[in-house]
Amino acid sequence: MQEKIAGLIEYLEGKDIDYADVRYGKIEEQAVSTEEGELQEFDNNTSEGVGIRVIKNGAPGFAATGDLDRLHQTALKALDVADASSRVKGKNMELAEKESIKDYYETSYEKDPFTVSTGEKIELLREAEAKMQDEADLFKTSASLRFRRENRIFADTEGSLIEQELMESGGGIEASAVGEDDLQVRTYPCSFGGNHAKAGYEFVEDMDLIGNAGETAREAEKLAGAEECPHGEFDIVLDSSQLALQIHESIGHPVELDRVFGSEEAYAGTSFLSVEDLNELQYGSECVDVVADATVEGGLGTFGYDDEGVPAQRIPIIESGEFVGFLTSRETAVRLGISSGGASRADGWENIPLIRMTNINLLPGEYSFEELISDIDYGLYLENNRSWSIDDRRLNFQFGCEIAYEIENGRLTGKIFKNPLYTGITPQFWRSCTGICDNEHWQMYGLPNCGKGQPGQRARVGHGSAPARFNNIEVGVERDE
Amino acid sequence: MNKREAYMILDRILGWSGKYDMQVTVDGNEKGLTRFAGSEIHQNIYQEDLEVKIELRRDKKRVSTTTNQLAEENLRGEIRNLHRELEETPARKKELPLIDSPDEISSEENDSELAEKLDEAGRAGIVAEGIENLPDGYTAAGSLALEKGYLAIANTRGIRRFMSRDKASFNTVISSEQVEGSGYAELEAEKLSDFDVEEAFAAAADKAVDSSDPESISPGSYTVILEPLAAAELLGYLSFIGFSGRSVQQGRSFLSGRIGDKVWDEKISLYDDCQHEQTFSLPFDMEGAERQSLTIIEDGVSRELAYDLESAMEAGEETTGHALGSSRAGGIPLHLVMSGGESSPEEMISSTEKGLLITRFHYTNVVNPRQAVLTGLTRDGTFLIEEGEITNSVRDLRYTQNMMEAFNNVISLSSKRFQVPGLAGNNYLPYLKISDFQFTGLTEE
Numbered sequence: 001m002q003e004k005i006a007g008l009i010e011y012l013e014g015k016d017i018d019y020a021d022v023r024y025g026k027i028e029e030q031a032v033s034t035e036e037g038e039l040q041e042f043d044n045n046t047s048e049g050v051g052i053r054v055i056k057n058g059a060p061g062f063a064a065t066g067d068l069d070r071l072h073q074t075a076l077k078a079l080d081v082a083d084a085s086s087r088v089k090g091k092n093m094e095l096a097e098k099e100s101i102k103d104y105y106e107t108s109y110e111k112d113p114f115t116v117s118t119g120e121k122i123e124l125l126r127e128a129e130a131k132m133q134d135e136a137d138l139f140k141t142s143a144s145l146r147f148r149r150e151n152r153i154f155a156d157t158e159g160s161l162i163e164q165e166l167m168e169s170g171g172g173i174e175a176s177a178v179g180e181d182d183l184q185v186r187t188y189p190c191s192f193g194g195n196h197a198k199a200g201y202e203f204v205e206d207m208d209l210i211g212n213a214g215e216t217a218r219e220a221e222k223l224a225g226a227e228e229c230p231h232g233e234f235d236i237v238l239d240s241s242q243l244a245l246q247i248h249e250s251i252g253h254p255v256e257l258d259r260v261f262g263s264e265e266a267y268a269g270t271s272f273l274s275v276e277d278l279n280e281l282q283y284g285s286e287c288v289d290v291v292a293d294a295t296v297e298g299g300l301g302t303f304g305y306d307d308e309g310v311p312a313q314r315i316p317i318i319e320s321g322e323f324v325g326f327l328t329s330r331e332t333a334v335r336l337g338i339s340s341g342g343a344s345r346a347d348g349w350e351n352i353p354l355i356r357m358t359n360i361n362l363l364p365g366e367y368s369f370e371e372l373i374s375d376i377d378y379g380l381y382l383e384n385n386r387s388w389s390i391d392d393r394r395l396n397f398q399f400g401c402e403i404a405y406e407i408e409n410g411r412l413t414g415k416i417f418k419n420p421l422y423t424g425i426t427p428q429f430w431r432s433c434t435g436i437c438d439n440e441h442w443q444m445y446g447l448p449n450c451g452k453g454q455p456g457q458r459a460r461v462g463h464g465s466a467p468a469r470f471n472n473i474e475v476g477v478e479r480d481e
Numbered sequence: 482m483n484k485r486e487a488y489m490i491l492d493r494i495l496g497w498s499g500k501y502d503m504q505v506t507v508d509g510n511e512k513g514l515t516r517f518a519g520s521e522i523h524q525n526i527y528q529e530d531l532e533v534k535i536e537l538r539r540d541k542k543r544v545s546t547t548t549n550q551l552a553e554e555n556l557r558g559e560i561r562n563l564h565r566e567l568e569e570t571p572a573r574k575k576e577l578p579l580i581d582s583p584d585e586i587s588s589e590e591n592d593s594e595l596a597e598k599l600d601e602a603g604r605a606g607i608v609a610e611g612i613e614n615l616p617d618g619y620t621a622a623g624s625l626a627l628e629k630g631y632l633a634i635a636n637t638r639g640i641r642r643f644m645s646r647d648k649a650s651f652n653t654v655i656s657s658e659q660v661e662g663s664g665y666a667e668l669e670a671e672k673l674s675d676f677d678v679e680e681a682f683a684a685a686a687d688k689a690v691d692s693s694d695p696e697s698i699s700p701g702s703y704t705v706i707l708e709p710l711a712a713a714e715l716l717g718y719l720s721f722i723g724f725s726g727r728s729v730q731q732g733r734s735f736l737s738g739r740i741g742d743k744v745w746d747e748k749i750s751l752y753d754d755c756q757h758e759q760t761f762s763l764p765f766d767m768e769g770a771e772r773q774s775l776t777i778i779e780d781g782v783s784r785e786l787a788y789d790l791e792s793a794m795e796a797g798e799e800t801t802g803h804a805l806g807s808s809r810a811g812g813i814p815l816h817l818v819m820s821g822g823e824s825s826p827e828e829m830i831s832s833t834e835k836g837l838l839i840t841r842f843h844y845t846n847v848v849n850p851r852q853a854v855l856t857g858l859t860r861d862g863t864f865l866i867e868e869g870e871i872t873n874s875v876r877d878l879r880y881t882q883n884m885m886e887a888f889n890n891v892i893s894l895s896s897k898r899f900q901v902p903g904l905a906g907n908n909y910l911p912y913l914k915i916s917d918f919q920f921t922g923l924t925e926e
Binding site for chain 1: 512513514515516517518519520521522523524525526527528529530531532542543544545546547548549550559562565566569570571573574601602604605606608609612622623624626652653654656700731732733807808809843844845846847848849850851852856857858860877879881919921922923924925926
């Protein structure tokens with residue numbers, strides 16, 4: 001395939017263009033899920049094709065095909081599309097400088113999930129479900145696994161030729177219990193399909209779905225009979241899985257430089273940030289340090305090179321609370337006169353790369369969990385996301401969680417509440433952060449379904465964090481009668 | 482791809498089924514999409530792909546695979562893998578049947594004029610014209626797309642299905658760097674005569690100008706007038722979380738235990754109807770079942786749910802032909818049609834002492850499915866109504882609202898209804914006036 005792609009690059013070089021890149025991809029996915037002990041799905045999906053991006057007369061064009069016998073026709077289509085783009089063009093499209101690279105990169109893993117037998121995977125899920133059903137009075141149980149292997153080849157007219165082999169594994173379990181006109185759900189290790197990583201089947205084994213099934217089930221049952229979460233202004237502590245989404249929505253998206261420049265205005269929206277905020281805005285409190293790290297071992301947003309052939313990097317985003325960096329692509333970085341931060345990523349061969357998160361990580365602090373909650377008079381410890389919503393400039397957010405544990409006089413009381421909900425304004429919220437747990441509590445969560453772009457693309461991103469404390473946060477919603 | 486070519490692929494693969502039950506789906510599309518922002522084209526793409534899904538069943542077991550590599554050697558290899566996986570798969574309690582009637586459903590809705598006008602050069606020309614006509618100081622962002630899709634299904638019980646569709650879609654946000662406020666318009670159509678991008682650009686521009694210099698208002702309870710796009714957002718989510726048999730079976734639905742009860746105001750009648758001339762015709766679902774029309778809510782009373790094969794079997798019902806292709810999703814109504822009322826948008830405004838006119842919602846999500854609590858934000862045109870007149874635009878607000886209460890608080894519906902894009906083609910909905918809609922937050926520091 002490398003030869004075919006190199007031939008295509010040579011063909012495009014003869015077409016009076018400013019730039020071209022060609023991306024080949026072969027994606028193999030497997031989804032296994034059970035519900036009430038029965039196999040719900042065992043689906044395999046393989047997709048293979050080539051996407052060709054060109055800049056001609058300063059205007060962009062892109063064409064993709066799954067028919068590997070139509071590569072030259074597809075290249076010509078990309079040129080036609082660029083010609084059309086040039087009819088409604090402002091400044092010429094330019095790309096930030098980068099090195100020409102020839103390299104091979106692969107995810108390190110111990111156990112290829114595609115070689116683990118069908119029966120073993122199904123049995124794991126059924127055992128985890130049986131354990132949940134044995135331990136509590138539940139309405140429904142379910143469990144799922146997802147695996148993905150992607151072979152990518154990138155070549156461009158600047159001389160790069162890069163091949164990558166990426167492997168992902170993940171899964172989780174879910175228990176639901178019915179209370180009075182209410183359904184409560186508890187998941188492990190996190191909601192909406194569980195946790196995912198760039199890793200092999202060992203990641204699934206390490207999650208110990210069966211070992212954690214009992215507690216998950218018992219908490220679901222308790223939640224069904226729990227009190228509603230109180231409404232008011234409280235100190236809250238978020239666990240790493242909820243923090244993953246908090247970071248994602250209120251830091252990851254607003255620091256995407258294409259949103260700042262308005263490229264996503266008609267769909268996902270823009271950002272409350274402007275270029276002038278760089279090195280000026282106090283985004284959070286002094287204990288907030290955030291990096292975009294595409295190099296961290298096992299992160300779902302980890303890779304060797306992005307889809308413009310830029311090496312994976314660790315970029316500071318927030319340092320001691322100060323906003324210091326955007327997520328960038330070549331096309332956006334050049335407008336700031338900097339090199340790309342390597343965050344230009346495409347959902348498969350058929351889509352153009354957009355600025356996407358890599359692993360946006362909140363760095364650990366110095367507290368043990370006991371120390372973190374020790375000076376909270378009355379507060380709540382919230383785990384696992386249940387719902388999320390944020391405005392188009394990424395200021396007003398509202399999150400629901402599965403469970404709230406009561407904190408009183410610096411200790412967990414053992415009491416739980418159902419339907420916890422909290423809301424805030426992004427910079428105010430992050431400025432209220434008064435403590436983060438230490439490295440021992442730091443954990444990565446992978447989100448495989450971050451949506452952006454038209455046509456819609458899904459990105460696979462990661463977020464690492466340790467439980468963090470936020471003071472005086474509005475919990476619940478006030479109802480105006 | 483035409484019907485004959487699609488059936489040839491299906492027949493070739495079914496010929497390798499041996500002693501197994503097999504269903505094969507061919508799903509292809511060709512898409513051109515032009516994106517613009519800051520009044521220039523910044524992304525412009527063409528995609529083509531053709532996938533085949535093969536589902537193998539035997540002895541209450543089933544497995545499936547999807548591939549876009551259609552060489553015989555590859556497809557036979559996929560089927561061999563399915564045989565092996567089927568052996569290792571546990572049997573289910575009940576056999577899930579394949580659809581076996583009617584023998585054939587075929588539908589082709591291709592407007593050649595639409596395809597001619599919306600190639601990459603045509604799309605660029607339409608965008609250029611729309612941008613040229615913007616008010617001074619305003620820029621446009623959005624997308625203009627043409628998708629040519631085809632879907633064919635056949636199985637070892639002898640059914641054949643073929644559908645070919647061309648769909649055009651457009652959306653735009655119009656805004657200004659100098660003035661706060663924005664406007665929005667969106668449309669989808671299968672025919673060029675229904676696809677007036679010029680009018681949509683103009684409507685969004687008018688809305689942008691009208692919504693300039695918004696004021697902040699306090700969150701709280703307001704009477705709202707929902708334009709059809711805003712109503713479609715709420716109903717689309719309710720459809721997904723509550724109008725399916727599977728969501729009721731899973732206990733997630735706000736209709737769990739309430740079928741046959743009066744759940745909404747009696748002014749509300751809501752249907753799912755893919756045959757309605759104002760929606761898109763999708764005559765069969767992803768399982769090959771003929772799509773039925775549904776009476777979801779009749780005069781406020783909950784009547785019928787959407788089923789796929791599996792959820793129908795569990796309920797002891799027949800499938801209604803609403804499968805999306807994954808049994809985890811169940812059957813979802815996609816073509817919502819609401820009966821109109823007797824009012825008009827003008828009457829709704831003039832009869833409002835204090836309220837909000839809402840163009841659309843953004844980032845709606847489910848807070849509590851069982852209680853039908855949704856949250857989200859207003860966007861691209863929210864207007865304050867005082868003493869029967871629009872007095873100003875307002876900054877966006879967050880709502881958090883129990884929708885069972887909201888649809889019981891319906892004051893009036895417009896007699897005129899509008900096509901608005903939904904989950905798969907157009908819905909057909911009126912304006913809705915609702916009292917006591919709960920706004921719970923501001924979108925500013």
